[in-house]
Amino acid sequence: MPPHALPLDALAAAQSPGVGRRFTVSASATDSPVTPNAEFDAWFARQRRTNRFDVTRIPFADLVGWRFREGDGNLVHESGKFFSVTGLEVSTDWQERGSWSQPILDQPEIGILGIVVKEFDGVLHCLMQAKMEPGNPETVQLSPTVQATRSNYTGVHGGRRTTYLEYFTSPDRALLVDSLQSEQGAWFLRKRNRNMIVEITDDVPPHDDFRWLTIGQIHRVLGRDNIVNMDTRSILSCVPFEAPDGPARRETDPAFREALVRSLSGEHGALHSTGRLLAWLTDLKARHTFTRRTLPLAKLDGWSRTDEEIAHDEGKHFKVIAADVRADTREVTRWTQPLIMPVERGVAAFLARPIDGVLHLLVHGKAEAGSLDMCELAPTVQCLPVNFQDLPAHRRPRYLDVVRDAGRDALRFDAVLSEEGGRFHHADNRYRIIDVGEEFPADDDQDYHWMTVHQLMTLVQHSRYLNVQARSLLASLHTTW
Structure with missing residues (x-):
């Protein structure tokens, strides 16, 4: 029986009570009696029909x-x-x-991106919002409980109060995730938001724009074009999942999933130690002028x-x-x-391959104009191709041809996902995770290093390491368990 077919209380009882395990149990529940998938799909379609702008x-x-x-x-x-x-x-x-x-x-300003979570039958559910933003390609998207700039939640606009804000500003809040993370360095100057997950036990006043979903239910729709917004992806990337120990939630390549689970666990070998990777990133910042x-x-x-x-x-x-x-x-x-x-749709992709049976991602140390600390860890490829079409080959992004020419059998994730709709108009990227196989060279150079999923998950708990596109892909990778 697949995990989503188990009762929620049975799923919870089978697992240890650690925070990472609790998140993994929630991700394993791909349906829920609190908001069944069919009910969610109908509600979300209705939100898109009625909340037009x-x-x-x-x-x-x-x-x-x-x-x-x-x-x-x-x-x-x-x-x-x-x-x-x-x-x-x-x-x-x-x-x-x-x-x-x-x-x-x-x-x-540092804004708040926050998800309220609560246990139902022992399984964490996220209070998610159907929210419109002026720049969204598909009007309403699945958003965190709260996403608000300081100007918005302090009422500079003179409008209504931000719903459920009090759960994130209370001094008694129970924080499960709390991290300052960057926004698009190509378009924002030193911009950061506070990514938060707050657990509550009290009843929440109902609101028709909000529904309770497991992380598995969010993962179910993350692979669809322009459903889950950037702020939700950013928060979910910061979740300290433990490696799943149950069957796959969807049809996938068994060898890829086995390598992914080993990579998630942190209990198997990595090509480089985390200390060496941090030294590499520090060296990049020190060696270049910016x-x-x-x-x-x-x-x-x-x-x-x-x-x-x-x-x-x-x-x-x-x-x-x-x-x-x-x-x-x-x-x-x-x-x-x-x-x-x-001026066009962008490309953001990780190349992935097993190294000694452990999945590694090829990470790019990338400098962007507005980055707070010169550079952050970025996807293997992140660009608007039109910016490079008239440049010689050595000036174009490395591996761009590999990403664009990838066959369907190599794609482990492939979806068009939009960026922040409050500041950007119809800004989206084709996000891809590409399994290039063991024949692909595992060599590094001064700008690219292979990292495990566990190493990325460790670094994303802190500021100034993963850029927002890498975080979107990390959240997307978690849908492929």
């Missing part, structure tokens, strides 16, 4: 509460809160990148501003646009704001 591109002149500030031309909010669009100049010798300038979002300074938005080279957008002169990277948003279910029902809109 209208996002319309507008000229910058029609923004309300936003203006291009005299002097530097930065796009700012009249309250001095939320975020601003400023200019940034970067100079580095990393991969011969040289110097460039770009617009970037400056949002120094300087940046903010510039007036009005004085950026290579970027042009019209009445409706700020765009790169070669049509690469992204645009800054303005949008009018109407949404009845949000704390504020109508507002305007700037958004970043990438």
